[in-house]
Amino acid sequence: MAMIPGTGRFTAVVGVLALGFALGVVKLTGPYGSPPYHAPTRPIGIETLTPRPGTTGAVMQVVAHQDDDLYFMNPDVDRAVRAGTESVTVFLTAGEADGRNGPGGRPDPQAYAAARNNGSRAAYAFMALGDRAARWERHSVRLRDGAHAELDRLVDAPNIKLVFLNTRKEEGIGAHGRLRTLWNGSERELDTLAPRDEPAGGPYTYTRDGLIDSLADLMRAQTPTVVRTLDPEPDRQRHDGAHPVHADNGGVSDHQDHTAAAQFTWEALRRYNADRPAASAAAIAYRGYYNERWPHNLAPAARERKDGIIRVYGWTDRVRHCPGRVDCGDLKVRDTAPGTNWPQSTTYRYPNAGVRPVLGADGRLTAWAVLGGRVTRWTQDAVGGPNWSPAHSMPGPGDGELAPGLAAVRIADGRIAVFVLRIGGARRADRDRFEILTATETTPGGELGPWRGLGNPDGDGRGPGTPVVGVDGAGGLYLFVRDRDKGISGRHRPAGSDTWSAWRDLGGGEIVEGPGAVTRPDGRVVVFGTAREGIRYWEPVGERSGPPRTIAAERPAGPPAVSVGADGRVGVAYRRAGTPEIASVVEGGPNGWVPADSGAAGAGYEALSRVPRPDGTTATLTRDADGRPIVLGASGAPVVLDERTVAVDPTGAPDGAGHAVALWLGPDGALRTARLP
Incomplete structure (x- = not known):
């Protein structure tokens, strides 16, 4: 067929104009064709997060999605809310997914994100006051990179505050990246979504440093004594017919947004802790989706309460109780929560986060913990006395952040040796490493000496749990961790030596939790772990270990x-x-x-x-x-x-x-x- 003269060039020009128009529409409307950029309501100061005078303690939750705190952190969040604790929950993503609020819904990402935010407000009002329809004050607050977030305060329980950053959850029209790609450097910027009729306005753009510093700024404003977040390094998971992928990310057992949210939080904690003169905040990490694959641990009454809060978030009864034009909750949760196993457990990633007591060489009891990213020690004023010295914070390794759950033991010369898990510390964001470190008092009761790296069993900087250490009758040390393959691995340092053996797998298959170690009266160290079929234990001797036995x-x-x-x-x-x-x-x-x-x-x-x-x-x-x-x-x-x-x-x-x-x-x-x- 003959071409009409000039039409080829005309068609090309039209194509270029059409492409330019499409890109212009995307630029003007924002990702997913959201409304054009609109200004936020007049912002309030971030100092609004400062705890009220006379209050004791404050908690902060940082999660990816609007239901992560309800699925994975309750009953802990509920307990703090009901106790009147100053509480701030920060939601990093808009959680818009496919934009459909329930099966058959019409795709509308702005409306769905707003409905999920409504569900969060209803859930916290229900936890605090028993009234899901309680009134909130809703404001814009300015953060880094020129972005505005929404900051809400529950009017009749002003200790409860929510912050919505609304970063985009999924890739879509005119969009690029998500939390994971911003964290690992694949993308330099991440846009926000502007939920319908909400005061923050937008969309905006965050850089990696801007998002981290925004979280650190929120911490500086609230000065939390507890920071809760998700798991920065989920277990490996083989997916098969018995263990479907669901929303897992590749070969691990959790959602990629959960992991990235935790990584951003740990780095924000490092920056926040670095400029504080004294240690204060305890960090707590929670397992995510792989709750469904372990024994369920919530008692019936706790499970019923947790389910009730999730039903409020999911707007189960469809009775309208919220102002505005969008739905009052997340109907996806209403339809799917009863069939999942996620709410049936609450599981800590680092479960032994409490204070570690060790008897000092002079007979005084000492206590050790990780607070504010530092190793903190307290000491009895006198042997058997009721009074204790003030907290003494000692420098950490200076790179990365320390996980909760250290181990502390007295060695043969009377000094105390401390063992910790370092999270992060890599120069590149996509190469975070997890490493066991140790330091020993320079003299009994003195400062900690230099930190020494002991690596981890996997050799690639990934995935161990926090350390457990036993001392045998001769003064030899046994170091144990739950490894990336969910077994127990260990190292041994003989008495009188400074040399550690290589890491070795003790064998015996998976453990769910642990390890825990104790020294028998005859000087032998025994290590225990919880398996599905019972309590498993090993009695290592030097660098050898026989097969485990099961209680x-x-x-x-x-x-x-x-x-x-x-x-x-x-x-x-x-x-x-x-x-x-x-x-x-x-x-x-x-x-x-x-x-x-x-x-x-x-x-x-x-x-x-x-x-x-x-x-x-x-x-x-x-x-x-x-x-x-x-x-x-x-x-x-x-x-x-x-x-x-x-x-x-x-x-x-x-x-x-x-x-x-x-x-x-x-x-x-x-x-x-x-x-x-």
């Missing part, structure tokens, strides 16, 4: 709590999955274990600590259903140690005078102690 524990969940009783027998306490029940077993003879005392306390997921008493009995420390630290004995009602809700489980140890002492961090981050009854 026939009924439906164990959570990390094992191990101790040696006055009679020299090792005891192990654990939670029974899906209940508030606490069971324990004790050595009954060669290779035999028999049931010991049992009880019930908490919501089913709190960690346990075992402490021998002077009378020969063993006490169990944990938190109750309101998050208060308690002690359980062989009989009688639990004894409440502190009427306030605390974020980290209590621990305990005998002091130099033989008293059994409980230790915990109060809501203000300060050490609290008590002699056990």
